[in-house]
Amino acid sequence: MRVDLFDFDLPPESIALRPARPRDAARLLLAKGRSAPLEDHVVRDLPGLLRKGDVLVFNDTRVIPAxxxxxxxxxxxxxxxxxxxxxxxxxxxxxxxxxxxxxxxxxxxxxxxxxxxxxxxxxxxxxxxxxxxxxxxxxxxxxQMPLPPYIAGKRATDEQDRADYQTMFAAQDGAVAAPTAALHFTPDLIAALDVAGVARETLTLHVGAGTFLPVKVDDTTDHRMHAEWGTIDAATAERLNAARAAGGRVIAVGTTSLRLLESATGEDGLIRSFSGDTAIFITPGYRFRAIDGLMTNFHLPKSTLFMLVSALMGLERMHEIYAHAIAGGYRFYSYGDSSLLLPSA
CATH class of the missing domain: 2.40.10.240 (QueA-like)
Incomplete structure (x- = not known):
């Protein structure tokens, strides 16, 4: 596909330079399917937007001062x-x-x-x-903490970023960029999700700085995706398969969790243990096997991540979602607001 199909205009003031406080006060745009009306929420509404038996999958990588x-x-x-x-x-x-x-x-x-x-x-x-x-x-x-260039180009890194640019799940050293969708979670929100019967699992994908590299080709077929190391153990894979078999939805928290889950899943739709590099590049036409939804922040124009969400929801639908977010004052990128994308809801 032509890379320019994934372009859009983003006002500079839409780029968040600091996270919302508290973290779960960030806004959340809910998109169900390809035609249902878009819904404006906040992240702390999440327990009421999910179903009992759903599973959120988090990336427990920890950002190092790289x-x-x-x-x-x-x-x-x-x-x-x-x-x-x-x-x-x-x-x-x-x-x-x-x-x-x-x-x-x-x-x-x-x-x-x-x-x-x-x-x-x-x-x-x-x-x-x-x-x-x-x-x-x-x-x-x-x-120092390796803030994304669209933040670091506008202000200096400071000590607050050492806490802000780390999720509450961070445990495994190795990332040089945060799995930013999980930055919105707090202990109070997790407690509310527990009460709602929403389960959670963790995997590890060490996010590399290549996630910020621009796509320099004119066609997606010519782009070489960067590789990142990740792992998911057999017990976690088994629980996720069991949850889906029981009717629950597997919802990746962040594109990093999604990419590893899809890398670990066979054509039969079963998630298996995985340990190694993945360079999976997801564009429209890809058939998702492991996940039923995605919680993710808003991404850069013509980026591999905007291509990924367009594969999940459809390119036209994603342009509609982003136009709504820009017009509604949603904050973009790593420290910005979030979205919950449910393609089959």
Missing amino acids: QLEGLRGEARIGATLHKRIDLRRWQAFVRNAKRLRDGDVIAFPAGVGAVAEERGDDGSWTLHFLGDEPVEVLLERAG
């Missing part, structure tokens, strides 16, 4: 880690990369250093962190 600023000699080098290779090496997008050569050492703050080992075909660099301390410890000392 944004680094350092020096190679006198040259300033910026690095955003985006995918772990092994215990000491990460792939990174590098700013001012033309000043780097294989074997150069980048000096980051607090005595943290890394060797630029080699440049990849996609322009990223492999960084090998020096020393014996775990890389996560080094990043806590020298790194």
Whole structure:
């Protein structure tokens, strides 16, 4: 499909620079099927919008301080880690990369250093962190939270972002971008969902910075999707299959949860255990096998994530939903409001 079909105009003032407080006070746009009227809610209404026996699936990845600023000699080098290779090496997008050569050492703050080992075909660099301390410890000392470019370009990262850009489910270190749909959840909301009989499960997908890369081709068939590592265990898969068999709906909280669930599901519609990389690229025409709905924030024009939701709801319907959201003052992107997309409701 032509990439320009997924374009739309978004006023700059629609981009949220801080999250709603409390988190579950964010707005929630409910879309049922391809023709039902759109409904305006807030996130804390969610227990009344779901059914007893439904299951929400969360991503429990934890965002690490993966944004680094350092020096190679006198040259300033910026690095955003985006995918772990092994215990000491990460792939990174590098700013001012033309000043780097294989074997150069980048000096980051607090005595943290890394060797630029080699440049990849996609322009990223492999960084090998020096020393014996775990890389996560080094990043806590020298790194900053890697806010998306549409926020970082408008304000500086601060200490509040260390809490704001982390979900209440965060447990497994490794993401360099938050699974933002889950940022809206609070203990009070979870308690209300429990009372309503809505179950929850977790999986892990370490979100990479590639999620923010623009689509630079004219046709979706020419786009190369970035890979991310994820895992879902056999017991979780079994419970999800049982919930669907009993008539419950599996609703992914965020596109990251959705992408891993679909990667772990066979043609027979059964979710199985999964551990490894996924580069699944979902565009209109895709047949969903694992999920019955999606809770997700509002995405960038011509992005792979807007293509994904268009595959779920239909391109024309998604343009209608986004036009409603823009006209109604919904806040967009990572710190913005949310939507609940139920294609068969």
